[in-house]
Amino acid sequence: MLNIQELHVAIKDDEQEKPILHGLNLNIQAGSVHAIMGPNGSGKSTLAHFLAGKANYVFKSGQVDFLGEDLLALLPEERAARGLFLAFQYPIDIPGVNNMYFLRTALNNVRKAKGLHPLDAADFLLLAKKEMQTVGLDQSFLHRAVNEGFSGGEKKRNEVLQMLLLQPKLIILDETDSGLDIDSLQLVGRAVNQMRDNNRAILIVTHYQRLLDYVEPDVVHVMRKGQIIKSGDKTLATELEAKGYGFLS
């Protein structure tokens, strides 16, 4: 589904370029759950944002193939329409924009790309209410401005709600577990597990093993200094949690 080869990416910081990803390779098959773990500054979030199409990165070299297409030739909205979804580590507040309007606009754009008819307000509401129950968000959140005044946990649940509504093919969860209490973590874990199927892949970017206790990964990668330095099965996550990243050096 996603095949990354020798990816080099820098970040623009003032007028200077700082290399972040140094020849990263990653291959994710449909039906699998991958986790990327690594210390702060290893480039995990850069990878997640770069794949979603954020502008302030500089592509240097390499290849990223997503479902047979050159991902890097696509605009962020085209990537989303093809089924790529990034759950943001820090979801953005959008004052003055109603959450329900935002969610329905997003869904209808993605539906349009799939050749499906748009959902009217009533049909959307039925669907949204059902999925809000899954993530444990009260319906009142539909009538508030996008993420404005939401707690950290509520923002993360709103991200997961978007994932459930948009039904993407590749789900990238960027530190979705950070700032979540145990109950929220369980709800999020359940929602993500509900998305697991043979046609979909999930990439969990995280510092900790917490979410991986609920969503068992098929492959765990360790990232350091912009490269994947070790890959293994789920026991690698347990080992990291016990010994820290130091044991790999």
Next chain:
Amino acid sequence: MKMIAVPDNETMTDPIYLSPTETSYSIVLGKNASCCIMSMSPAPSHQITIEQQEASNMQYLSFCLGSENVKAEINIKLLGEHATCAIDGLDYVKHDKQYHEQYINIEHLASHTQSHVLCKGIADNAARSLFHARVIVAPNVRKIIVNQASHHIVLSDKAEVFTQPQLEIEANDINCKHAATIGQLDQEALFYLRARGVPMDEAKNILLHGFAEEVIQKIKWLDVAARVREWLN
């Protein structure tokens, strides 16, 4: 000049709409009087003087979204204690050579008076707008509250926005808040929308509506608010 007097203790249920042909107004609010003045398609150049007596309450709403050049001057005198005024405005210039000028002068001449100004503006293409707000607090008045905020979004390299907040305060006992920003659309929010599949132009439009919404929500009349939202499209 058109003269309007709102008698003591009267609350006007409907807004006073500025006429497209009247260029000068003098409006007086008596004690405990309350009214809303709505400027939606006023004369291209107009001047308004508002005098407020004790405990009167005035809301001035301005939605300047048309295509003409506009020059508006609003002078408010808070003469009686506990008089309160709120000026909320949304200004949109988008055509080359289009120019909107707004001058707001508020004089706090009695104690316990309040003024609240929230003006938002959007400038596109080679259009220009000027926002000048001056608040004067007389000496020897007490317990004054002044809030002044102006926020502008500039959508093109050629558009120009001038904002000149001015506070002339000769009293000590006042609570004053002031904010002025000029910038682009929030790039993080734009990316967030696009990452959810919303195309660039639609995403920009959503953010502009969101920006304007804070002012639109000040309108108590839902049909009028709906009309303003339509205008924005």
